[in-house]
Structure formats: C-alpha cells, structure tokens
Amino acid sequence: MTLAATGLTLSRGPRRLFSDLSFRLVPGQALVLRGANGSGKTTLLRVLAGLTVAEGGELRWHGERWTALCAGQRAASLYLGHANALKDELTAAENLAEALAFDGMVIAGSLQRQSLDNMGLAGRHHLPARRLSQGQKRRVGLARLALARKPLWLLDEPTNALDADGVALFSTVVAGHLQQGGMACVASHLPLSIAAPVLELVLSELPI
Numbered sequence: 001m002t003l004a005a006t007g008l009t010l011s012r013g014p015r016r017l018f019s020d021l022s023f024r025l026v027p028g029q030a031l032v033l034r035g036a037n038g039s040g041k042t043t044l045l046r047v048l049a050g051l052t053v054a055e056g057g058e059l060r061w062h063g064e065r066w067t068a069l070c071a072g073q074r075a076a077s078l079y080l081g082h083a084n085a086l087k088d089e090l091t092a093a094e095n096l097a098e099a100l101a102f103d104g105m106v107i108a109g110s111l112q113r114q115s116l117d118n119m120g121l122a123g124r125h126h127l128p129a130r131r132l133s134q135g136q137k138r139r140v141g142l143a144r145l146a147l148a149r150k151p152l153w154l155l156d157e158p159t160n161a162l163d164a165d166g167v168a169l170f171s172t173v174v175a176g177h178l179q180q181g182g183m184a185c186v187a188s189h190l191p192l193s194i195a196a197p198v199l200e201l202v203l204s205e206l207p208i
Helices: 041-049 071-076 092-102 109-118 134-147 164-179
Strands: 003-012 015-025 030-034 056-061 064-066 077-080 152-156 183-187 198-202
Touching (some): 003 041, 015 041, 041 152, 041 183, 056 071, 064 071, 071 077, 077 134, 092 109, 152 164, 164 183
Parallel strands (some): 030 183, 030 198, 077 152, 152 183
Antiparallel strands (some): 056 064
C-alpha cells in the first residue's frame, strides 16, 4: 500500500503554489508539510483528498491512478480541515456521530462516548458546540480520528488551539494509526513529536 505523487503542479491566480512536486508515502509513515501561510499546504491536502484538482502530475494509490474527484480517493482518505467543522447547535456527541456518519462509519454509541472521554471531554458530551472552548472543539476532532478506519489521514493544522496535553493526545492517536499500517499527511507550523517514521516537505511560493 503506497501513496505516490508525481509531478504535481498547481497555481492560484498569478501564484505558482507548487511545481513538479513528487513524494512517496508507505504504510506506517507520516508526511509533515511545512511552509509559510499561502505556500500551498492546505491546497496540497485538498488535492490528496480529491477536493481540488491539480493542473499537472498524478496520484497513485496501490499503483492505481486516482483520477479527478474519483470515489476511491474519497473512500480511502479522511480529511480534517483547519476549521473545526462543528455545528454550534449540536452537542459534542451529536457532532461526533454526524461526522462518523459522513465518513461512512457505523460505530456503537458506547464507543463514541468512550472516545470523547479518552480525549478529555468526559462530562461535556451534552454541551452544544458553541459552549465548548476552541481546544475542546479540537478534541471532538481527535475523538473522530481515534475511531477512524480510513488508511490515509489528511490533517490541516490539527494541533491549533490544543494545550500540551491535547498535543500529546494527538501524537498518540496518530502514532497508533501509523503503527497499524496507516498513513498521515499533516500540515503544521508547530513542532510535532510522533513516535513513527516522519518525512518532512517544505513548501515555498514559486514564481509563475
């Protein structure tokens, strides 16, 4: 099982975000994307998730080419953007259940509650998202990750707003995913400590 990117090229208006970008990710590896704001980290994640189409190059999963917005690409990957993507009127538990349903996962309610507890949200399941702190909202996302079964995780600034304990939880969840043969691409401007093989890719704005 591999994810191979070859010659990816994409511009936004007059700016070339990346050109002839290639990398290869194998089970148990994480790829950390670095670079200044606007360098293309989020855009690259969206290309890997099938939400944005590159101008050039190709992606291959197990050797099979991913065509533009193909169903297989969406089925294999879990994309968490930099926004929390929670509905303010829903509780933490309801938001988690809705996210898992969107992922096509059927998870027992008891396991969902346990995952929220494990991420430091015990006693807060019933609170609407608007009453959660930014860090607590992030922890709902961590609970989703802990239950995820998709092999490729695409994470955009996942440790924003997390305290030190939250960052440690994130590192543990990702390390567990990698140890089970999963892969992760993580865009982050903060230091990450993951007990697994980590590659680093630094993006910088290019001239057109």
